[in-house]
Amino acid sequence: xxxxxxxxxxxxxxxxxxxxxxxxxxxxxxxxxxxxxxxxxxxxxxxxxxxxxxxxxxxxxxxxxxxxxxxxxxxxxxxxxxxxxxxxxxxxxxxxxxxxxxxxxxxxxxxxxxxxxxxxxxxxxxxxxxxxxxxxxxxxxxxxxxxxxxxxxxxxxxxxxxxxxxxxxxxxxxxxxxxxxxxxxxxxxxxxxxxxxxxxxxxxxxxxxxxxxxxxxxxxxxxxxxxxxxxxxxxxxxxxxxxxxxxxxxxxxxxxxxxxxxxx
DNA sequence: ATGGTTGCAACGCAA
Numbered sequence: 524x525x526x527x528x529x530x531x532x533x534x535x536x537x538x539x540x541x542x543x544x545x546x547x548x549x550x551x552x553x554x555x556x557x558x559x560x561x562x563x564x565x566x567x568x569x570x571x572x573x574x575x576x577x578x579x580x581x582x583x584x585x586x587x588x589x590x591x592x593x594x595x596x597x598x599x600x601x602x603x604x605x606x607x608x609x610x611x612x613x614x615x616x617x618x619x620x621x622x623x624x625x626x627x628x629x630x631x632x633x634x635x636x637x638x639x640x641x642x643x644x645x646x647x648x649x650x651x652x653x654x655x656x657x658x659x660x661x662x663x664x665x666x667x668x669x670x671x672x673x674x675x676x677x678x679x680x681x682x683x684x685x686x687x688x689x690x691x692x693x694x695x696x697x698x699x700x701x702x703x704x705x706x707x708x709x710x711x712x713x714x715x716x717x718x719x720x721x722x723x724x725x726x727x728x729x730x731x732x733x734x735x736x737x738x739x740x741x742x743x744x745x746x747x748x749x750x751x752x753x754x755x756x757x758x759x760x761x762x763x764x765x766x767x768x769x770x771x772x773x774x775x776x777x778x779x780x781x782x783x784x785x786x787x
Numbered sequence: 788a789t790g791g792t793t794g795c796a797a798c799g800c801a802a
Contacts, residue, residue, distance in 0.1 A: 533793075533794070533802085534793090534794055534795080536794090536795095537793090537794070558794095558802085560794075560795070584795095585794090585795055585796075585800095585801090586795085586800095586801070586802095631801075631802055633801080633802085639801090671802095725791080725792075725802090726791080726792035726793050726802090727790080727791030727792045727793090728790080728791050728792085729791090730791090730792095766793090768793095769792090769793075769802080
């Protein structure tokens, strides 16, 4: 089984002990991190070595930052969308064996109508172009990360209250659907139709205790690969830790084999 | 009720 996870850690410096403990407990093939908030020279490469993991990162000072923690070294890592010179480090692409992996930290968007919201929509357009290009290559593809979009009403604790708000507004959800329409499958919803399944809870107002969350962290797979998806779990208990991230890991498992396009 | 908390870094900004 090929197991791959996403986790917005909201500062890898603060969360490193939790990340190492989770890695040791779960032993995934790939862990995609977002909001590391570290420059590349500050990245704790050596911390992962004793656990048998390699790391590549695309970081910046204070904000954003993405990384791929892998059991085998990645091939051809790429930072950012081709042809875009965005200084914000939100994209890390690499091949991990036979599978292409695209790790994303989608812009938050701040408030509908703001400049940051326009940037989010612009960015999602660039993402769509890149995913379309990758899918044309025909290799198995996983697109995962913090999408900062709750796709459907079932993914929101109080859809009426979130109507038109950032993370759930129609333009963002339309971009998410357009991404799926290219040929990607939401692995969690492929296997689980339950409501109340969230990946992020605000730090404020006891949101976690009241399960007032959103499902905004996703593992998407190209259609042929998604047909081989056997598990997709939200690791909700991680939010109960001391000093938790506001997001929890999402871990998916794929049964790779001779029938997978792009594999031997 | 535009509240509340966290992280970074510097008393504001982004989430």
